[in-house]
Amino acid sequence: MTEQSKSGRVRGAGSGRRRKRPAGRRKAPILISGAAAVLVLGGAGLGYVYLKLDGNLQGVDINAQLGDKRPENVDNGSLDILVLGSDSRSGDNRAYGKDEGGARSDTAMVVHVYEGHKKASVVSIPRDTLITRPSCTDGQGATVPGERRAMFNTAYEVGGPACAVKTVESMSGIRMDHYIEVDFTGFKKLIDELGGVEITTTRPIKDSKSHLDLAPGTHTLDGEQSLGLVRTRKSIGDGSDLGRIQLQQAFMKAFIDRVRSVGVLTNPAKLYGLADAATKAITPDSELDSVQKLMGFAKGLSGIGAGNVHMVTLPVEYDLRDPNRVAPLAAQSRQVWKALEKDLPIPASATKGTATGEADGVVR
Structure with missing residues (x-):
């Protein structure tokens, strides 16, 4: 049975890490995962539309699919969330390519919220990272065999969200408390509801595949342009997925x-549009599959300011056998995961001298 703790953390079966209440709350709390945390801004003002918005949500019971063979819950007040951007080409997403039989995790971020919930670290996992994928159970209960030298994003493709979570837990040794997936079309509509996002480019970005053509300078990107970015x-850096990750982090x-700049607290219509x-x-995941649960979760993160989110990419190198793939640097990757496991900042040495994609500073 799922219940909400007084600290605002949504807890349920298989979830045992406690969170401490932040010392104070800010009027305009920070978002931790792309679309979901827009709900943070709403506070109790969402009450009158809970029922309508609940109908938009469909959760995934990660705990039931993974069972008990998972990393231990560390009771240190921290929180770990796997955020995936899905590149499914079905439904409205067909405009972005052919549906070839399975979605993949186009974007993957592990968000670690530190004890006290005043700061967070975000670790981006390149989709082309070669890993040993564990065997897992998909959403229909079928067993998916493991594979050596599999690309990271195939975990979602062959086994869905639970397999993606199990793969990240296998790589990191850290139990994921929550899972949030964002799709292409929803992302685009959310940006349009916000009225666009302002970015500054230091070099031209022209990519026919993503329909993006930006000159150097400041731009307010609409949903379609943001998705393209x-x-x-x-068209940026060395053309690898690592460069794309740098764009994603800057965006x-x-x-x-x-x-934080949108005045939704005094504009109910704007608030509803964003929440919808x-x-x-x-x-x-099923512990966050209602507006009430999401609000409790979001309030627990409201003490984190934008300047207190540290973003890194998993330490990797280009694979010697296939330069179109990357492989984790074992020692430095362990530094990253051990730091998060112990609720410590990621040391600068963990990412020093790693492959970057050479796109740093293209967008700011």
Whole structure:
């Protein structure tokens, strides 16, 4: 049975990590995962539309699918969330490519919220990272065999959200407390509801595949352009997925600033539009599959300011056998995961000298 703790953390079966109440609350709390945290801004003002918005949400019972063979819950007041951006080409997303039989995790971020919930670290996992994928159970109960030298994003493709979570837990040794998935079309509509996001480019970005053509300078991107930016890679840096991750991280910071600047607290119509778009954009785990649960979760994160989110990419190198893939640097990756497991900042040495994609500073 799922229940909400006094601290605002939604707890349920298989979830045992406690959270401490932040010392204070800010009027305009920070978003931690793209679409979902727009709900943070609403506070109790969402009460009158809970029923309508609840109908937009459909959760995934990660705990039931994974069972008990998972990393231990560490009771240190921290919180870990896997955020995936799905590249499904079905439904409205067909405009972004052919449906070839399975969605993949186009974007993957592990969000670690530190004890006290005043700061967070975000670790981006390149989708082309070669990993040993564990065997897992998909959403229909079928067993999916494990595979060596599999790309990270195939975990979602062959086994869905639970397999993606199990793969991240296998890589990191850290239990994920929550899972949130954002899809292409929902992301685009959310940006449009916000009125666009302002970014500054230091170099031209022109990518025919993502339909993006930006000159150097400041731009207010609409939903279509924003989606193009976070998907582009061939036209920036070395053309790898690592460069795209740098664009995504820069965009997320701009998105955070935009969310904080929108006066939704005094504009119920704007608030409703954002909340409607956000709840349609995401698929959360079953502990976050209602507006009430999401609000409790979001309030527990409201002490985190934009300047207290540290973003890194998992330490990798280009694979010697296939330069189109990357492989984790074992020692440095362990540094990252051990730091988060112990609720410590990620040391600078963990990411020093790693492959970057050479796109740093293209967007700010």
